[in-house]
Amino acid sequence: MKKLILASAALIASTVFAAADAVHGTWKSPTNEDGAYLHVKIDACGSDICGVITKVGGGGDTSSVGKQMIWGMKPSGGGVYKGGKVWAPDNDKTYRGKLTLSGSNMVKIEGCVLGGAVCRGETFSRIN
16 A cells, blocks of 8 residues: 555656746747847747747747747756757748756757757747
8 A cells, every 4th residue: 555655656756846847937039149049938838838928029030939949858867858849930931859958947949850950049038
């Protein structure tokens, strides 16, 4: 009986920790040369990590608000998430994606082509 209780407690704890993943939250992109920036809410979507654009500030094109920017990311350890896609609203292209946490307040969002030989990305800062 004790083993069953301990196993149940471990399962519940792992579920709580997964739900409180450090990458979950709202993140702000760097401001571009025109003064525009994005807010992206990153959260769970099923067992994956996804992100939706919630705000475009600084006079940027607001047509991307509500669009999914990140999807299908899976944790691969050490604050790295990969295996998914990243949509770049500035050029309307989709890339193979990777997220890398730096501490608890920065996340680098990258998109790559050509088997990872060519990548571009930006470091977003946590809003909440």
